[in-house]
Amino acid sequence: MSLLTDFLFKFKLTDILNNVMMKKHAPHPEFDVPMLAEDDECRYLHFDSPWAQGAMSLSEPNSLVFEYTKQMCAWLLFQEATNNKAIALLGLGAGSHFRFLQHYTEAMISCVEWSELVIMCAQDHFHVEETERCQIIQSNAETWVHDVDVQGQYDVLMVDLYDYTAEGPVCSSKKFYKGCANVLGKSSIATFNLFGHHPSFAKNLTNIRAAFDNRVIMFPETEDGNRIVLAFKGLVLERTVSELKARAKQLEADYALPAPKFLEVLLKEQANQHIVQMDKVII
Numbered sequence: 565m566s567l568l569t570d571f572l573f574k575f576k577l578t579d580i581l582n583n584v585m586m587k588k589h590a591p592h593p594e595f596d597v598p599m600l601a602e603d604d605e606c607r608y609l610h611f612d613s614p615w616a617q618g619a620m621s622l623s624e625p626n627s628l629v630f631e632y633t634k635q636m637c638a639w640l641l642f643q644e645a646t647n648n649k650a651i652a653l654l655g656l657g658a659g660s661h662f663r664f665l666q667h668y669t670e671a672m673i674s675c676v677e678w679s680e681l682v683i684m685c686a687q688d689h690f691h692v693e694e695t696e697r698c699q700i701i702q703s704n705a706e707t708w709v710h711d712v713d714v715q716g717q718y719d720v721l722m723v724d725l726y727d728y729t730a731e732g733p734v735c736s737s738k739k740f741y742k743g744c745a746n747v748l749g750k751s752s753i754a755t756f757n758l759f760g761h762h763p764s765f766a767k768n769l770t771n772i773r774a775a776f777d778n779r780v781i782m783f784p785e786t787e788d789g790n791r792i793v794l795a796f797k798g799l800v801l802e803r804t805v806s807e808l809k810a811r812a813k814q815l816e817a818d819y820a821l822p823a824p825k826f827l828e829v830l831l832k833e834q835a836n837q838h839i840v841q842m843d844k845v846i847i
Contacts, residue, residue, distance in 0.1 A: 597611065597612065597681060598610075598611065598617075598679075598681055598682050598685040599611065599612070600685075600689060601616075602622075604622075605621065605622060605623070606619045606620060606621055606622060606629055607619065607620050607622060607658075607689065607690065608658070609657060609658040609682075609685065609686075609689075609690065615726075616630075617657045617658060617726065618633075618657035618658025618659065618660050618690070619658055619660065620658055620659070620660065620663070620690050620691065625663060625690075625691050626663050626664055626666075626667040626668070627664070627820060628660055628661075628664055628821075629660065630660075630788070630790075631786045631787070631788070631790070632757055632786050632788065632790035632792055633660050633661065633664075634821055634822065634826075635755075635783050635786070635790075635792040635826065636661065636722055636724065636755045636757060636792055637661070637664070637755075637819070637821055638755070638783070638792070638794060638823070638826045638830070639720055639722075639753040639755055639794060640815050640819065640821070640823070641808060641811055641812060641815065641823060641826065641827060641830075642753060642796075642801055642803070642847075643719060643720060643751075643752075643753050645665070645668075645669035645670065645671045645720075646669075646670055646671065647670035647671065647672075649669075649671040649672070649719045649720065650671065650672045650673075650674070650717060650718045650719055650720075651665060651669075651671050651672065651673050651674070651718065651719065651720040651721075651722065652673075652674050652675075652676065652714075652718045652720070652721045652722070652747060653665075653673065653674070653675040653676065653722050653724075654675075654676050654705040654708075654709075654721070654722070654723045654724065654725055654735075654744075655675075655676070655677060655705070655723065655724040655725045655726070656675050656677035656682055656683060656686055656692070656700065657682070657686070657724065658686060658690045659686040659690045659691070659692035661722055661724075662675050662686075662692055662698065662700075663690070663691060663692065665698075666693075666695070666697075666698045668818070668819050670697075671697075671719075671720075672697055672698075673697065673698040673699070674699050674701060674718075675698075675699070675700045675701065676701045676703050676705045676708050677700060677701070677702060677703075678702065678703060678704045678705065679702075680702060683700055683702060705723075705725055705734075705735055705740075706734075706735045706737075706740055706743075709740065709743030709744055709746065709747050710739075710743045710746075714747045715746050715747060716746070716747070716748070716749045717747060717749065718747050718748055718749065718752065719748070719749060719751075719752050719753075720748075720752065720753055720754070720755075721744055721747060721748055721752070721753075721754040721755070722754070722755050723735075723744060723754065723755065723756045723757065724756075724757040726757075732758070732759055732762050732763075732764025732765070732768065733756075733757070733758065733764065733768060736764060736767060736768050736771065737771065738771045738774060738775070740771075741768075741771045741772050741774070741775035741776075742774075742775045744775060745775045745776055745795075745797055748797045748798070749798070750797075750798040750799060751797075751798040751799045751801070752796075752797045752798055753794060753795070753796055753797070754776070754794070754795045754797070755792060755793065755794050755795075756768070756772060756792070756793040756795065757790055757791075757792060758790070758791045758792070758793060759789050759790065759791065760785035760789055760790065760791030761785065761789045762789070765791060769782075769793065772793055772795055775795070776795035776796060776797055779795060779796040779797070779847055780793055780794065780795050780796075781793075781794050781830055781833065781834050781839060781847065782794070782833060783826075783829060783830065783833065784829065784833060796847045800846065800847070801845075801846070801847045802844060802845070802846050802847075803844065803845050804843050804844055804845075805831065805840070805843050805844070805845060806843065808827055808845060809824070809827060811823075812824040812826070812827040831845070
């Protein structure tokens with residue numbers, strides 16, 4: 565999520581609101597209705613607030629616009645995205661990560677989104693298209709992570725769950741984050757979008773640390789207030805710094821991600837947490 569300051573036009577999807585049955589723990593029937601805004605460079609999705617839930621570049625729709633969305637893909641430093649990998653996205657928004665991963669990787673993608681309105685908006689206005697490899701599941705993420713059929717099934721989990729209030733993640737309990745850990749298999753990674761300056765940050769970080777046995781590294785807060793957390797599960801991950809630098813350069817070339825900068829920042833941030841030992845990164 566990032567603050568949107570310039571609205572050139574707005575489009576409220578009220579024409580389909582009446583077709584959606586609202587249930588308990590469902591999106592707010594008035595304020596979680598998606599709206600569009602557009603300038604010369606991007607199209608934005610937001611709810612009834614000045615906070616953008618996502619964006620799409622009009623000239624490069626498969627690219628990532630906001631800094632935090634790029635940081636959420638830093639798991640690529642540690643994990644391949646080949647055709648035998650499975651990625652789960654919790655929260656669709658404007659489909660930024662869905663489009664990016666569909667375009668740049670061969671992995672299986674499952675995106676969980678509770679709002680039919682958001683799904684329809686993403687499909688109609690943000691070039692989101694399902695394929696046999698890339699699927700959208702309309703479900704509540706808070707209950708989906710406990711579904712017996714998804715336990716241990718994913719290699720990567722990306723969590724970006726906000727509503728119109730923009731007051732911290734919608735799902736933040738210990739039970740939810742434990743569920744996030746449980747959907748992951750061996751040698752897996754999760755990334756979470758938190759608000760660093762919000763009172764919810766400490767609670768969410770504590771619960772993530774507990775769910776992932778404190779195997780956590782973080783980016784510093786972005787200008788828009790986002791704080792991205794990477795959490796690791798399974799076998800101990802061990803890489804030399806030189807291996808990671810080579811991987812970062814390759815990611816920059818293949819995925820158009822500023823991965824060398826990400827690695828530099830992460831190494832600096834974790835220098836005092838015993839994750840960087842001599843020439844090795846051990847998580």
